[in-house]
Amino acid sequence: MSKILVNTAYFPPVQYFSKIKECSEILIEQYESYGKQSYRNRCDIMTANGIMTLSVPVVKGASIKILTKDVQIDYSTNWQKLHFKGIESAYKNSPYYDYYIDNFIRFFERKEKFLLDFNTKILKELMDNLQLQHPVKLTEDYYPVYDTHTDLRDVIHPKPSRRRMEDTFIAKPYHQTFAERFPFAPNLSILDLLFNTGPESQNYL
Numbered sequence: 001m002s003k004i005l006v007n008t009a010y011f012p013p014v015q016y017f018s019k020i021k022e023c024s025e026i027l028i029e030q031y032e033s034y035g036k037q038s039y040r041n042r043c044d045i046m047t048a049n050g051i052m053t054l055s056v057p058v059v060k061g062a063s064i065k066i067l068t069k070d071v072q073i074d075y076s077t078n079w080q081k082l083h084f085k086g087i088e089s090a091y092k093n094s095p096y097y098d099y100y101i102d103n104f105i106r107f108f109e110r111k112e113k114f115l116l117d118f119n120t121k122i123l124k125e126l127m128d129n130l131q132l133q134h135p136v137k138l139t140e141d142y143y144p145v146y147d148t149h150t151d152l153r154d155v156i157h158p159k160p161s162r163r164r165m166e167d168t169f170i171a172k173p174y175h176q177t178f179a180e181r182f183p184f185a186p187n188l189s190i191l192d193l194l195f196n197t198g199p200e201s202q203n204y205l
Contacts, residue, residue, distance in 0.1 A: 005029060005139075005149040006156065008068060008119040009039040010056055011189045014205070015156050015169045017130065021205045025135050026123075027149055030069035030116055031142035034058075038157055040068065041115060043189035046176055047090040051185055054083045058115060069138075071115045084108040087191065094177045096198035103129060104191075126190055130202050174204060 001024040008028050009016055016039070020026055034040065041056040057074040084105070091097045103125060112118035116138075124136060145151070171186030174197050185192075193201050 003027060003149040004152055005146050006152045007032070007038065007040055007154065008116050010041050010119055011043040011122060011191055012039060013044070013156065013187045014171060014190055014193050015187050017132070017190050018169055018205045019152060020127065020132055020134060021202065023134060025137065027137050027139060028120065029153055030067065030138045032068050032153065033065045034068045034071050035154065037159060042158070044158070045087060045090050045189055046178055046182070046185055046192055047086065048178055048181070050182060051188070052086060052090070054086060056115065069114070069116050072113055073115050073118060075111055080108040091177060091191070091195040094195040097195045099198060100129060100194055129194060132202070172204060
């Protein structure tokens with residue numbers, strides 16, 4: 001099994017975890033220049049009105065370029081309440097919502113200063129729920145090329161035009177909430193898979 005290098009992500013998409021399942025170690029890039037409009041601070045969920053993007057607001061620095069490890073979360077608006085209400089409204093009737101939701105409530109109540117720390121704690125909780133027991137580490141410096149890890153930085157990206165390279169990931173359909181209204185939506189946040197398929201989530205990956 002290979003080691004992988006990834007960007008940090010907020011409630012990452014299914015594709016992210018398909019890579020984690022296949023690897024032996026996760027290395028998260030923290031010394032890159034922070035990239036906007038990416039999964040670093042956003043996730044997609046399925047709602048009664050279709051796909052909704054939940055974005056974590058970040059503090060705008062004086063400099064255009066800031067390292068991912070230094071990005072701070074902006075709490076000037078009550079985005080945590082909005083995100084939780086959005087998730088609750090979207091998934092409260094899904095088969096496994098009640099089974100898992102208590103594991104994630106704290107992320108919508110506590111105020112973590114740095115986005116990277118926040119995302120890393122979410123990632124570890126998600127991995128525990130998916131029974132994925134791989135070590136998670138952070139980079140110690142920035143290197144444009146890695147010989148020791150499969151480099152997936154900016155491969156898993158919401159915007160096709162921004163992907164550094166194409167990936168072989170193909171989403172397999174599973175039953176989603178509001179399936180009677182909308183066709184299957186691939187690669188939503190892992191929460192969508194977890195709330196809809198529960199213990200079978202790891203087998204899907």
